[in-house]
Amino acid sequence: EPEVTQTPSHQVTQMGQEVILRCVPISNHLYFYWYRQILGQKVEFLVSFYNNEISEKSEIFDDQFSVERPDGSNFTLKIRSTKLEDSAMYFCASKGEATNEKLFFGSGTQLSVL
Amino acid sequence: GQNIDQPTEMTATEGAIVQINCTYQTSGFNGLFWYQQHAGEAPTFLSYNVLDGLEEKGRFSSFLSRSKGYSYLLLKELQMKDSASYLCAVKNDYKLSFGAGTTVTVRA
Numbered sequence: 133e134p135e136v137t138q139t140p141s142h143q144v145t146q147m148g149q150e151v152i153l154r155c156v157p158i159s160n161h162l163y164f165y166w167y168r169q170i171l172g173q174k175v176e177f178l179v180s181f182y183n184n185e186i187s188e189k190s191e192i193f194d195d196q197f198s199v200e201r202p203d204g205s206n207f208t209l210k211i212r213s214t215k216l217e218d219s220a221m222y223f224c225a226s227k228g229e230a231t232n233e234k235l236f237f238g239s240g241t242q243l244s245v246l
Numbered sequence: 247g248q249n250i251d252q253p254t255e256m257t258a259t260e261g262a263i264v265q266i267n268c269t270y271q272t273s274g275f276n277g278l279f280w281y282q283q284h285a286g287e288a289p290t291f292l293s294y295n296v297l298d299g300l301e302e303k304g305r306f307s308s309f310l311s312r313s314k315g316y317s318y319l320l321l322k323e324l325q326m327k328d329s330a331s332y333l334c335a336v337k338n339d340y341k342l343s344f345g346a347g348t349t350v351t352v353r354a
Contacts, residue, residue, distance in 0.1 A: 165341070174346040175289060175333065188340035223288055225342075232277055232296055235342055237288035 134158045136238035138224050144244045145214055153209045153241045155224030163227040164207045165235060166199065168192070168220040175223070181207065214245045248272045250345035252334050257351045258324055266319045266332050266348045274338030280308050280319045281333040283347065289333055293319065324352045 137156040166178040180187040198210045225235040249271040258264040277296040281289035295310035307320040331347040
């Protein structure tokens with residue numbers, strides 16, 4: 133089965149530093165998403181992206197966050213100035229064109245902000 | 247807004263059946279998904295309902311009543327490997343919103 137690939141699997145950073153989390157969605161997918169999961173909590177929606185623009189974003193996705201599709205294959209999440217509370221597992225997901233298609237999730241990047 | 251409720255934990259014996267209920271109140275509805283998540287891993291797709299009724303897929307079945315804002319996931323012939331968190335998720339036009347998940351523990 134095709135896979136969503138995320139790198140790195142673990143990222144440790146100092147508070148206030150910028151981080152970029154990288155994702156390679158499934159090649160023919162058109163919809164892209166970032167979710168996060170704080171340890172022991174639920175999977176939370178951050179942002180959805182389609183046709184090179186943000187479709188919807190949550191209140192978590194403030195000015196410190198941005199997403200980009202710099203080329204035909206990568207989809208990135210940037211956190212400009214990390215805070216302790218940004219420590220979480222970040223999942224990228226992608227989906228094909230049909231409304232009823234499932235989201236495929238990557239294996240996640242565990243971000244630890246010290 | 248989105249409000250998706252499911253029980254926090256359930257315990258069952260190997261070989262038994264467990265039913266995980268989910269109630270939802272959401273703005274917009276394009277379908278209800280169930281995902282399985284093992285600790286430290288990504289959610290993986292189990293089932294999808296968009297019309298009322300039962301969808302059966304091997305040992306797993308899922309039911310939806312849109313008028314009641316209610317779904318359940320039925321796990322039959324439980325195996326030890328089914329110990330995991332089960333996530334109810336509602337899709338609107340632009341996103342999938344997850345409930346907090348139900349942790350199922352299967353005992354021998």
